[in-house]
Amino acid sequence: MTNFYFNHDPANLPDFSDDCHPVQMFHTHQNDITKHSLVSKQLLQTVRDLGLNVDADAIDLITIATAVTAADTFELRDNAENAWARKMHLHVPVTDEDMWNFVEPELSSLLNFLTGDQWQFTFEKTTMPMPTPKTSEQAKVKAKSLIGLNSVCLFSGGLDSAVGAIDILNEESDLKPLLVSHAYRGDGAKQEEIKQLLSPPFGELSYSMSPHIIKHLEGKTDISMRGRSFNFLAMAVLGISALRNANCDSSIETIVVPENGYISINPPLTRRRIGSHSTRTTHPNFLNRLESLLRDTGFHVKFVNPYQFKTKGEMLAECVDQDAIKKAVPLSVSCSHWHREHKQCGHCVPCLIRRASVFHAGFKEDAPYKTKRLRGLIKEKDTRDDLQAVQTAIIRLKQTDNYRSWLRMSGPIPQELDKREKLESTIKRGLAEVEAFIKDEFKS
Helix, strand or coil, X not given: CEEXXXXXXXXXXXXXXXXXXXXXXXXXXXXXXXXXEEECCCHHHHHHCCCCCXXXXXXXXXXXHHHHHHHHHHCCHHHCCCCCCCEEEEEEEECCHHHHHHCHHHHHHHHHHHHCCEEEEEEEECCCCCCCCCCCHHHHHHHHHCCCCCEEEECCCCHHHHHHHHHHHHCCCCCCEEEEEECCCCHHHHHHHHHCCCCXXXXXXXXXXXXXXXHHHCCCCCCCCCCHHHHHHHHHHHHHHHHHHHHCCCCCCEEECCCCHHHHHCCCCCHHHCCCCCCCCCCHHHHHHHHHHHHHCCCCCEEECCCCCCCHHHHHHHCCCHHHHHHHHHHCCCCCCHHHHCCECCCCHHHHHHHHHHHHHCCCCCCCECCCCXXXXXXXXXXXXXXXXXXXXXXXXHHHXXXXXXXXXXXXXXXXXXXXXXXXXXXXXXXXXXHHHHHHHHCC
C-alpha cells in the first residue's frame, strides 16, 4: 500500500520513500519538484478569480478530489499485485476532519466502485486559510456574470457535453447553466471552439488539476484516469456553491451530467473486461451514491442526466439545433487515447460508439481519425482488440438475448421495473447502432 500525504505547505510533508509519496496541493508556497509531487497549482487562484466566497465544505470536497486525482495519476497500476487494483491510503487536510472521517467508509467504497482500486482516507485538520475573493475589476465582472444562473452543466468538450449544452441553451428550459470544464492539455482549445456555437446566456468555469509527479519519477504516471469524474463533479459542486452565493439562493442544486445511456452503463463487452476496461464515470449507481454522500455531509445537490435513456446516435439526431451540433461534431473529442497524440484513434470503444452515432444521425462530417477504415484493423494485433470485443458481444447477445444480465455486470441498477426496462432497451439500441456502423464499414 502506498501512503500519499497531502499539504499546501511542503514543510509539513514527509520525505519520499517507496511507500510514502508526498504531494503539495495548490501553490501557496514555493514548490520543489525534486522533493515532492504537485497538483492543482492554479486551482485556488481560479476560485479567487470568481470574485466571491465559496463555502468551506465545497473547498474540502475539491481538496479531496485533488488528492484522489493525484494518487490516481501517480500510482501505476502495473505495480499492483494483480497489475490492476491498487491499494492507496490518502492523508488529506480538510476544514471539518471529524465529518469526513465519519463518512470515510462510504467515500472509500464509492471510489472503489468507480476506479476498481482499494482506497483508504485519513482526514486531518487543515492549516490553510480559505481562499479570499479577489477585488479586481476582472473579478467583479466574473462575479456579476454568475448572477441569474441557476444550475451547473458539465462541459468536457466531448460530443455528449456539446449536445447537452446546445439543448439546455436552446430549449424552453428554466435552466441557465454555469458550464464547468476540466481543461486537460489540449482540451481547452476544443472546448472554446464549441462554446462559440452556443447561445448565451451561460457562465464559464474552467480549471485544471495538472498533476506533476516528483522529478525522479517523470514519465511514470498512470493514464487510466478512472477517478476523473469524481474531480469533475467536485468542481461542479464548487460551482453550485459559487452560484448560491452570487444569487443569495440556497435552493440552487441542479448539476447536469450529459452522457448517453449506453456509455453511462458501459457494460463489459467480454468477461475479461469486467472491472478493467468498463469505466463507471457516470454510472447511475455512482451518481446516486455520491449524491447521497454529499447530502450526508450537508451539501444538497441533484445530479441529472437527461440522456440516461438515449443512445449517442439518438442524442445527435434529436439535438434541438441541428446546425450547431453538426458544426460541433468535428470539433469535439471522444477518444480514450486522445491525450497520447492529440488525435482520435478511431478504433477504441468510445471512438467506435461515436462513429456509429454520427453514422446513425446521418451526418456527413466527422473528426479526423488515425484509423480511418475498420477493414484493415483486423490485421493489426495492437489495435484490433476493441473492435473484436464489440463484435464478440454482438454475437453473444444475439444468441442469448440476455441484455438484463449484461446490464447488471457493470454495477447495481435501479430497482424500479420501468427504469430497468428502459436501461435494457437503451444498451440494446446502442449496441445495434455500433453493429449497423460496422456492417457498413465492412460491406463490399
